[in-house]
Amino acid sequence: xxxxxxxxxxxxxxxxxxxxxxxxxxxxxxxxxxxxxxxxxxxxxxxxxxxxxxxxxxxxxxxxxxxxxxxxxxxxxxxxxxxxxxxxxxxxxxxxxxxxxxxxxxxxxxxxxxxxxxxxxxxxxxxxxxxxxxxxxxxxxxxxxxxxxxxxxxxxxxxxxxxxxxxxxxxxxxxxxxxxxxxxxxxxxxxxxxxxxxxxxxxxxxxxxxxxxxxxxxxxxxxxxxxxxxxxxxxxxxxxxxxxxxxxxxxxxxxxxxxxxxxxxxxxxxxxxxxxxxxxxxxxxxxxxxxxxxxxxxxxxxxxxxxxxxxxxxxxxxxxxxxxxxxxxxxxxxxxxxxxxxxxxxxx
Numbered sequence: 001x002x003x004x005x006x007x008x009x010x011x012x013x014x015x016x017x018x019x020x021x022x023x024x025x026x027x028x029x030x031x032x033x034x035x036x037x038x039x040x041x042x043x044x045x046x047x048x049x050x051x052x053x054x055x056x057x058x059x060x061x062x063x064x065x066x067x068x069x070x071x072x073x074x075x076x077x078x079x080x081x082x083x084x085x086x087x088x089x090x091x092x093x094x095x096x097x098x099x100x101x102x103x104x105x106x107x108x109x110x111x112x113x114x115x116x117x118x119x120x121x122x123x124x125x126x127x128x129x130x131x132x133x134x135x136x137x138x139x140x141x142x143x144x145x146x147x148x149x150x151x152x153x154x155x156x157x158x159x160x161x162x163x164x165x166x167x168x169x170x171x172x173x174x175x176x177x178x179x180x181x182x183x184x185x186x187x188x189x190x191x192x193x194x195x196x197x198x199x200x201x202x203x204x205x206x207x208x209x210x211x212x213x214x215x216x217x218x219x220x221x222x223x224x225x226x227x228x229x230x231x232x233x234x235x236x237x238x239x240x241x242x243x244x245x246x247x248x249x250x251x252x253x254x255x256x257x258x259x260x261x262x263x264x265x266x267x268x269x270x271x272x273x274x275x276x277x278x279x280x281x282x283x284x285x286x287x288x289x290x291x292x293x294x295x296x297x298x299x300x301x302x303x304x305x306x307x308x309x310x311x312x313x314x315x316x317x318x319x320x321x322x323x324x325x326x327x328x329x330x331x332x333x334x335x336x337x338x339x340x341x342x343x344x345x346x347x348x
Contacts, residue, residue, distance in 0.1 A: 076147070092114070092232060096314065112251070121211055138192055173189065262294065303335055
């Protein structure tokens, strides 16, 4: 006898469960408190945020019972502003922003990791700085970052500080994270660039930049920062987590699955998974960029226990005012949801 579904049963089960029997249905009793969630991201096309794109494109969010709207901004600082302003719920952004926000009395908490190394590269233009020798040569120069205040800006400040330079010794220019960044360097608008892939690989392959610092390499990132430096995470205001733990768990489940899928994927799988616009007109460049970034992406979503202390040290090197804030590094992240996600999806 053919079973007849009521409207309530169909809504509770969800379209994903009806089309993919291998994925457990999200029943109304266990489902997220909020099914509609807005995530703000700064530079969605970057490999830095590849897990976010994979979770979206592979329908992992949908399969966890969520209707996720991803809004793209020019940089991580602007994505953060969207959440602070109330137009978005979650930030897909750099981990260190959680520390800065605690210092400002607006507690944020990261709950799943996308990258275990920043993947940010600081490089100089071979056109405008052909005689570059040391970081000190950047004094008085224009440096392109995705957006002022973003992680690309923070990393650059950190590298400058190690060379005895202050942020005010250079001029920062927001150039975004796509073709605009490439064009800014090629046209001579900037003398150096702090950016990510695929932008860096495009400029590197054409010989237009000389790399100064490369945190796509996990070992080099650990050496530069003196410990594990968490990169992209999903983070949000602490009250959101407290009010919507099942929603946060569903988001975490999707991201952990994306993290694991990426580690098992080949270049052709990645190219098929991302939108054509991400390739910036050159699939070979994007594949090269992915191969450089793959090891820097998180294999399981776990935020390293020492990561917050590492990030705080980096921030203190460029902003001594943080010393007055008495940061609680244990409050800016949690692995509670990631542990549950890994238990549920041990193989992705």
